[in-house]
Amino acid sequence: MQSFPVDSVLPRLRDVFSKSGRAVLTASPGAGKTTRIPLALLRESWLADKKILLLEPRRLAARAAAQYMAFLLDEDVGQTVGYRMRLDTKVSNLTRIEVVTEGVLTRLLLADPALEDVGLVIFDEFHERSLQADLGLALCLESQEILRPDLRILVMSATLDTEPVAALLDNAPVLKAAGRSYPVETRYLAGRSQADTETLVTQTVLKVLAGQEGDILVFLPGAAEIRRVMEKLGQSSLPEQVRVLPLYGNLSRERQDMAILPGRPGERKVVLATSIAETSLTVEGVRNVIDSGLMRVPRFSPRTGMTRLETISVSQSSADQRRGRAGRLGPGLCYRLWTREENARLEFSTVPEILESDLTMLVLDLAVWGSEPEKLRWLDKPPDTALQSARRLLVQLEAFDQNGHVTPHGRQMAALGLHPRLAHMILKAKSLGLGNLACEIAALLGERDLFRVNGTKEEADLRLRVDVLRAEQGEYPADKSVRQRVRLTAGKLMTLAKMSKDNNDDPDACGLLLAMAYPDRIGQCRDGSHYLLSNGRGAVLFGRQALSGTPYLVAAEVGDQGAEGTVFLAAPVAVETVRRYLSGQFEERDRVEWERDVQAVRGRKQICLGALVIKEIPLADPAPEKIRTALLAGIALEGIHILPWTRVARHLQQRILFMRWQDPDWPDVSDEALTAALPFWLGPYLEGMNSREDLAQLRLSEILLTMLTWEQRRDLEEFAPTHLVVPSGQRIPIDYSRPEAPFLAVRLQEMFGLQTTPCIGRRNIPLTLQLLSPAQRPVQITRDLASFWQTAYFAVRKDLLGRYPKHYWPEDPLSAQPTSRVRPQKRGSGEK
Structure with missing residues (x-):
């Protein structure tokens, strides 16, 4: 040997x-x-x-x-x-x-x-x-x-x-x-190329065919890219002895063997492969590798519950594996279609699937095994968010009961070895006499789309695929090799599930069966081609399709990009059918909510399927506590300004904040704090109220005062007075809008005779004085009245004499008579 x-x-x-x-x-x-x-x-x-x-x-x-x-x-x-x-x-x-x-x-x-x-x-x-x-x-x-x-x-x-x-x-x-490999020369791009991947690969294949010996193994991210490169090479006048062969997982065994086994004498092979050719198997005759540097991996989003295929750059270890394919038989050559600088930035290894995959099957298998994921030994522990998402889905699929324990149905699902969605669908369909159709659907979902022609998909209706699968000729073009594989797989699934061909195979039941597999993706039409899925996500049908406007559909394949994912594969379903066969997915909810359009709380009884409201009627006599909770939520949503704030109430709020600025033991009655604590200070006063109109009955000043102790109320009157009596005898309101700097807006003439700035608060905080002209315009702002009289007053007086000559502007403001009139009632010694 x-x-x-x-x-x-x-x-x-x-x-x-x-x-x-x-x-x-x-x-x-x-x-x-x-x-x-x-x-x-x-x-x-x-x-x-x-x-x-x-x-x-x-x-x-x-x-x-x-x-x-x-x-x-x-x-x-x-x-x-x-x-x-x-x-x-x-x-x-x-x-x-x-x-x-x-x-x-x-x-x-x-x-x-x-x-x-x-x-x-x-x-x-x-x-x-x-x-x-x-x-x-x-x-x-x-x-x-x-x-x-x-x-x-x-x-x-x-x-x-x-x-x-x-x-x-x-x-x-x-x-x-040690391995048995030969040296491989590695060549990189000199700089970033503007050409698309398929064009760059095609150009490199032609270069290698012209200048090197031996077969060529090309790594591409997926089957779509492989088909496009085959098409480009087919248009490139290749020599007769060159044979271009694809190699990816969904090919038939015969076509895979054609790519792997040695070519005919005098023949050169160009094998276009996915990462399937990286390890384990040897493609005979290969002396040259062309690496696109790309691979396609599944990415699961626990947020949406959906998996999408994402094209990413290969890791350094994968790139080395690919290069090694050129050195199995003798010295080889590897073209890497990226630069040396880009190579240095590649991740060392690919992220393990367990960190980024749908874990539904893993969680079900472990439940049947009898262990929790958290108790097993892992190189990388599965993420908690993905585990929780899987458990929620397994409850929906009846594999777990509400306590998270595996059910007999769940054990049957695990025994099939299929994804739990498909296993659940097939087992349920079997009992309804729809087993044949369910196996066809499962096979269709596991293969490349029958209608994907030149890499595009137009019509999303799954029923059309079933029709084409069963007929030799059809209105829509279909890949015959894919159709053959789907038929073969469907037959094997029937054997696996131990079922015989049934008579009830109406494609119109596709929607029901998809609803069993994807209860979280039942969509309710919102507007033409736009749908809300039962998992709360938005979805849209691309372009105008026969399914557009269908009241309800089930999305088997939907993109996980943006606010609304594109629906690629779906089937219509009647909501009455879903309620009949998936009754456990529905629940009654009493919704008591603030409705912005009417600015009031309304109660409704809803029949819901996840995020979808299937039916609702007015709710008679909602519980008072629910009304109060909804009203408080409405106030928080609209903003605290919807409460009946009078000038007096706002002034009181500001006075309390002034006292809190000096002593943090005082309650925080800022808008932010009041909004955060609505249930505590406002809730008790909402009895019998349910609308903005009702809120007008509130007396906010009285409510705010209840937040103070008796001592604080007394101190509020003493240290944060509402008004100040000025030398003219007038009561002028104090403005507390800035707690750290309360101010008084008063006409200059009313302050004659007052030597120092008035102070308030426990700390004797001087008021900021906004001294006004007879026209109520500020002429000076000061917190040091004595200094103003001694210095700035004389310049101000000169200006005011010119503008208001009839008014009283004494040379000595400290001995002058204060007045709120043009001139004092009792004149002095003839001062002007």
Whole structure:
């Protein structure tokens, strides 16, 4: 058998597993770890007659690994080596090595927590940190600790930071093996390109074809970009011997094999792949890699409950994995379509899925397993917000009861191994005789859209997809290969759910079935193409569609961008149908609220579906406490100015604030503080009131005074008087609008004879005097009246004599008679 670099660590690995149950292995790409290690450990005594489970993060890699190991044993897949993945299994009673995708391990653990027939679980390419890999490792660790101390666990990767993984495995031994790779020359862009990704990739492919030997592996973010590059290359007069092949997860097995296996003699392959080709599998013949530097990842938003695919830059570790593909067979070349400066700014590794994914399936699986997420051992703990969002959805899907405990229905859902939304829909549909339609819908939702032509989607109606799926010819163009895969998947789902074809397959039931899967995305029409979803989000149909204006629809696929997400896939539903079959989603709410348009509190009984108000009628005799609460909320919303503030009440408020400025023990009656404390100071006075008109009855001055003690009321009158009697005998109101500087606006002539500035308050705070002309215009502002008489008065007097010659302007203001008239009633010695 051919030797591999990883063979050098096999003796130590055998020794480790003869003494303990955990190990970490890191080996460079091409070292042979994926296929060599399971075969090398198959005859170990500690394994006895038990199986080895080899976990691969991708279906394509899992099948390729099983095929290669079977080839090395000169057997067919399904004998000693087999594979097991969702809806596709090749194993027998002879199988000792099962290559499985990660979700399958979770299903096996839920069915048999002890994994009685398994001796070793290998986590391959763990650096990808998929959600299911993290979950599978956490469950295996708990099983090993509680049920199976003899179970072995091996974590493998090419670019893994081994220290935290080893620590998670209780400081497990770390083994390192050198890879078998050749040097790869790396070329970067000289500067930022203005061309779009597809054009830049096409230009680089043509350059490599003209100047280099060997096949080319191109990394692109998704299938849409792959199709566009294929189209551009097809228009570029490629040499006859060049064959352009796509490689991504949703391709048929035959087309995937065409890309992976060696080409025909004299043929050159250009393989356009997603990140599926980064690890685990070798694309034969590749000597050149062109990396767009982009990848597409799912991003879950707990705020909206929606997952969207987002195109991001690759990490440094992913870029290194991609470059390594060019050095498997000999010296290679890698074109990176970004600059060296941009390369230095790349993140070291990709963010683990568990931190950014929908955790609904994880939470359900753990509930069936019998552990809380918080109690398991994780490299990265799942976020609390995503966990809470998942739990709320599982209650809606009847997988959890109101106390958060898994229901029998939830256990059935988990056993299907589908996303809980789809599992719930299929199980409910089965009981309604709609199982066939539900499986078709589930298959359609899991595949690329039938109507996505040239990367665009026009009509959102799911019923049209069902019609096209069932018919060979249709009004709308459809991808025949996708249609074939959807039909195959639907059939496998029916087998999985143990159902036979039913007669009730009317596509008009699509809306009902979608409502079962997406009770949080039932939409109520607001205006033409604009909808409010039951989760509180807005959604809009792009352009004018047949569904536009439909009173109610269910959005199966909706964007998570902006205030309103675009609906890409939906079906209409009658609200009466939803109420009949999803009665548990509805609730009656007594709403007693302030209504701004009528400036009053109104009570209504509402039938609600999440954020949607389906029906409402006036509520007779709302509870007085609810009316008071709603009225207080209305005052806070409108602003405290809607209360009947008289001049006297505002003056009293300002006087109290003046006293508080001197002594913080006095109550805070500022507008902000009063608004924050409305229930405490105003609530008791709202008995029998429910409108702004009723509020006019309030006596705010009296209410404010009740906030003071008897001593404070006495001090208020003594130290914050409402008026000051000036030398002319007039009572002039004191302005307290600025608590730190109360002022008095008084005509200059009324202050004659007063030598010093009047003071108020406990601290004898001098009033700010605004001295006015006979026309009530300020001529001087001062807090030092004595200084004014001695200095500034004479300039002011000169000016006033010129403007108001008939008025009394004495040369000596301190001995002059104060007056509120033009001149004093009793004249002095003829002063002018």
